[in-house]
Amino acid sequence: MPDDTSSCSPSTSTAQPTPAAAPPPAKRISKACEPCRARRTRCDGDQPCKKCVAAGGLTCTYRTKARPMRRPRLVRPFSLAQSGGSGAADSDGVALQGLRTIEASLERQYEERTGTSISLTLPDADTHPALAPDAPLPLLPTVADSILDALCQTFVREVLVFFPFLSSTRIHQLEQRRRDMPDTLTPEQRALLYSVFAMGYLRQASSVFATDKALPVPIDPTLARLDVAYFRHAVELVQLPASPTALEALNILMLYALSTASVETTRSVLSKLCWGIHELGLHKQTTAGAYPAEFSISSTLFMSVWNDVYIAGLTGHPPFLRDVDTDLLSQSAECGGIAAPGMAQLVLLEADLLREAHQNPARLRDPAFVLAHDAKLFAFLKQYGSQTLDYTNMANVFNQTHFHFQKLLLRAPSSTDAVLGPSSLAILSRSAMHLLRHYERVFLSTRVNNCVWPVLVRTVGAGHAVLQALWHGDIVRIEAEEAMGKVMWLLDKLSTRWTVAAAAACANFTALCTALGASRTLSLSRSKTRAVSCRSLFHHADTSCTVSLPQRSTPRPA
Incomplete structure (x- = not known):
């Protein structure tokens, strides 16, 4: 091979003067350990790094790659392209559907x-x-077994009500088998127990009296927590093909993911759940009827479809399950928990709305379609209105939040439309304020801080809807002040778990309110009276007004 005789080769550069040696570049660490990533601090790259040692012996672990490749998607069998839709067109349309339409407009x-x-x-x-x-x-x-038993007791006492397909007897029997005969447990049964342990731990960490003077207990992202380990191991134990027990575990893991995880992590669990529903044929009348009654297949299907539609409405992604026999949901509507006739009807209505939104996004700006779906929601309210506004039953509380959020999903795309815009802004602002009042009531009247990701998304979306209505003159400033006070108060609570997202939302609301004529940033008093500096958001610099909302000992009526 001939020698290199290019101008940069040593043989031709000897006659040139040697430049002064440049100072060595500063050391740059290509990867940071996981605790430093979470704390957003500089890592020195050692094992263990100095920051972890100084923090008290945290587990200092590194990713195998600085930007690890994404996990192979489990959602491919449910993609729009394989179901007859146009993948590119649908993906373009999804970006501005739902509450994202209001965000883009703002x-x-x-x-x-x-x-x-x-x-x-x-x-x-x-x-x-x-x-x-x-x-x-x-x-x-x-x-220790005593700790695991306490986690089971917490789950049975405070979380089991969400899952009508489970019984306290079965959970305690599985826990007893884990102690006495651990080798007899199948991987799916171990996954079910691990999911119970994870939710029990998280519930204990979230169970403090949610008063105005006590924020929720922050969950340190740098600690090696029990619930995180049990969650990850439970997900790994659930392998495909699935079983009814695996689907029960995945439904519990879905609640945990909604309470702690990102959208990507949550959808990875959801895709596994929906795949298992398809594998076992639970979504079809002919195959679901083959399972014995003790498997509680109907309630398992209801929770799975509810999770699927719930996440789809919040994220803008299409639902995974799009060919479920609707009669099966109606049959499972009396299983207990959130499985109630009103919720089944709302799930079916939202599924219809999402299907139309993804197949033909323009329909959500078609007055005929929007008003027709409005009529369906009005008929629902006439049939289940007493339940929707009733706070004595858990299913009824869920009915209310889903009802008003579905109105947001329906009307948000048409909020800037020349024909539907005026009525949509009025409906959006009213439903947004109703959601904010509801979540304020939840935090004030329960001892469990409901810091789940959907509450964060709905709170932020409601705040955007209020500001959009104010910007277009549909509501007056005093209404916006009251609503934004609730938004910032809720974000203060939610920031104890969703630190980064809540901080970004607060900064965005401050910027938006400033653009509306404010001269001050949002401030939230954590005092007993919840003094919220809201009016100053919408006034000039020479105005200083504070709205003090007195503490209520009982929930305020809707």
């Missing part, structure tokens, strides 16, 4: 008024670095 109005851009999309991040599917699998913790 972003445009903000840029027109200030000359700078803003992104109202919430950052998507797990609350603990080990929750991500591509993160190293934590070691299974060694925990």
Whole structure:
């Protein structure tokens, strides 16, 4: 091979003067350990790093790659392209469906008024670095039987009501078998127990009196928590093909993921759940009827479809399950928990709405379609209205939040439409304020801080709807002040778990309110009277007004 005689080769550069030696570049660490990633601090790259040693011996682990490749998607069998839809067209349309339409409109109005851009999309991040599917699998913790028994008791007492397909007897029997005959447990049964342990731990960590002077207990993302390890191991134990027990475990893991994980992590669990529903044929009348009654197939299907539609409405992704026999949902509507006739009807209505939105996004700006779906919601209210506004039953509370959020999903795409816009803005602002009042009531009247991700998304979406209505003059400032006070108060509570996303939302609301004529940033008093500096958001610099909302000892009527 001939020698290199290019101008940069040593043989031709000897006659040139030698330049002064440049100083060595500063050391740059290509990867940071997982705790430093979570704390957003500089890592020195050692094993263990100095920051972890100084923090008290945290488990210092590194990813195998700085930007690990995504896990192979389990959702491919349910993609729009394979179901006859146009993948590219649908993906383009999804981006501005639902509440994202209001966000995009506010972003445009903000840029027109200030000359700078803003992104109202919430950052998507797990609350603990080990929750991500591509993160190293934590070691299974060694925990005393007394602690595990306490976690089971917490789950049975406070979480079991959500899952009508489970009984306290079965959970205690499985836990007793784990102690006495661990080798007799199948992987799916172990996954079910691990999911119970994870939710029991999380519920204990979230169960403090939610008064105005006590914020929820923050969950440190740098600790090697029991619930995270049990969650990851439970997900790994659920292998395909699935079983009814595996689907029960996945439904519990879905609740845990909604309470702690990113959208990507949550959808990875959901895709496994929906795949299992298809594998076992639970979504079809002819095959679901073959299962014995003790498997509680109907309630398992209801929870799975509810989770699927619930997440689809919040994220803008299409549902995974799109060919479920609707009669099966009606039959499972009396199973208990949230499985009630009213909720079954709302799930079917939202599924119809999402199907139309993904197949033909323009339908959500078609007055005939929007008014027809409005009529369906009005008929629902006439039939189940007494339940929707009743706070004495858990299913009825869920009915209310889903009812008003579905109205947001229906009317948000037409909020800027020349024909539907005026009525949509009025409906959006009213439903948004109703959601905010509901979540305020939940935090004030229960001892469990409901810091789940859907509450964060709905709170932020409701705040955007209020500001959009104010920007277009559909509501007056005093209404917006009251609503934004609730938004910032709720974000203060939610920030104890969703630190990054809640902080971004607060910053965005401050910027939006400033663009509306404010001269001050949002401030929230954590005092007993919940003094919220809301009016100052919408006034000039020479105005200083504070709205003090007195503490209520009983829930306020709707």
